[in-house]
Amino acid sequence: MASENMYELTYIISGVAQQNQVDDIVNSVNKFVREHGTLEYVDEWGNQRLAYEIDKKRSGYYVNLYFKAEGKVVPQLERQLQLNDQILRYLTLRMDAKMIRHYERQQSTSAVEEAAEASEDA
Amino acid sequence: MARNDQDFEHVEYVDYKDTEFLEQFTNNQGKILPRRVGDVPARVQRQITRAIKRARHLSLLPYVSDNVR
Numbered sequence: 001m002a003s004e005n006m007y008e009l010t011y012i013i014s015g016v017a018q019q020n021q022v023d024d025i026v027n028s029v030n031k032f033v034r035e036h037g038t039l040e041y042v043d044e045w046g047n048q049r050l051a052y053e054i055d056k057k058r059s060g061y062y063v064n065l066y067f068k069a070e071g072k073v074v075p076q077l078e079r080q081l082q083l084n085d086q087i088l089r090y091l092t093l094r095m096d097a098k099m100i101r102h103y104e105r106q107q108s109t110s111a112v113e114e115a116a117e118a119s120e121d122a
Numbered sequence: 123m124a125r126n127d128q129d130f131e132h133v134e135y136v137d138y139k140d141t142e143f144l145e146q147f148t149n150n151q152g153k154i155l156p157r158r159v160g161d162v163p164a165r166v167q168r169q170i171t172r173a174i175k176r177a178r179h180l181s182l183l184p185y186v187s188d189n190v191r
Contacts (some may be wrong), residue, residue: 010139011179051184060181062138091180102135 002070004037008046011081011090014060021059025086030065032077037069041111042105044053054088066095066103136169138176141183148174152187 011029013022026044033039045062056062069077074092081090095103125183136143146161147155147170154174177183 010178050179051187052181054181062180084126093174093176098135102137119154 002072004068004070006041006066006068006095006103007074007092008041008064008099008103009018009077010062010064011091012050012054012060012062012088014055014057014086014088015050015061016057017061021086025084026063029063029077029080030071030118032080033067033069035067036076037067054102056058057088060088124165128147133166133169136166136173138173138180139182140173141177144177144183146175150187152184 013025017025026042030039030042042063042065045064047059047061049059051058078090078092082088093099138144147157147160154171157164161165162170174183178185
C-alpha cells in the first residue's frame with residue numbers, strides 16, 4: 001500500500017449555483033475522497049463575498065476539507081474539480097508535520113468549545 | 123504601522139485561512155508589508171508571505187484593493 005499522506009483541500013463553488021447543486025457537488029467530492037482514502041473533516045463556510053471577481057462572480061460557496069489518501073489520488077480528484085464548471089477555484093495542499101500539528105490543535109480546541117457549548121445548553 | 127503585540131515564537135504555522143491575522147501584514151492597497159515594518163522574524167515572514175499568496179489565490183485576500191483616494 002503506497003504511503004498515505006494528509007491533504008487539505010479548499011474549493012469555491014460559484015455563488016450562482018442553487019443549494020441543491022452545491023450539495024450535489026459537495027457530496028460527490030466527499031464520496032470520491034471516501035472511496036479513495038479517509039475523509040477526516042469537512043468544513044463548509046457557506047456563501048462568502050470574494051475579494052475579487054472570479055468568472056464574473058462576486059460570491060462563492062467555500063468548502064474546506066482534510067483527508068488522508070495516496071499520492072496518485074490527488075490528480076484524479078483535481079481532474080474532477082477542473083471538469084466541473086461550477087467550481088471556480090481549488091487549492092490542494094499536502095500537509096507537513098507543522099500543518100498537521102496545527103490542524104490537530106485546532107480540532108482539539110474546537111472540540112473543547114463544542115463540549116463547552118454542549119455543557120452550557122445542558 | 124503594523125503593531126505586533128503578540129510574540130511570534132508561539133506561531134508555528136501561519137494558516138492561509140486566518141485572514142484577520144494576515145491582514146495585519148498588508149497595507150491598504152493589499153500589498154504585503156516588508157519585514158522591517160511589521161518587525162517580524164524571518165521565519166514567520168516567509169510563512170506569512172506564502173499564506174497571503176495562497177489566500178489571494180482563493181480570493182480570501184485581494185491582489186489589489188482599490189483604496190478610495
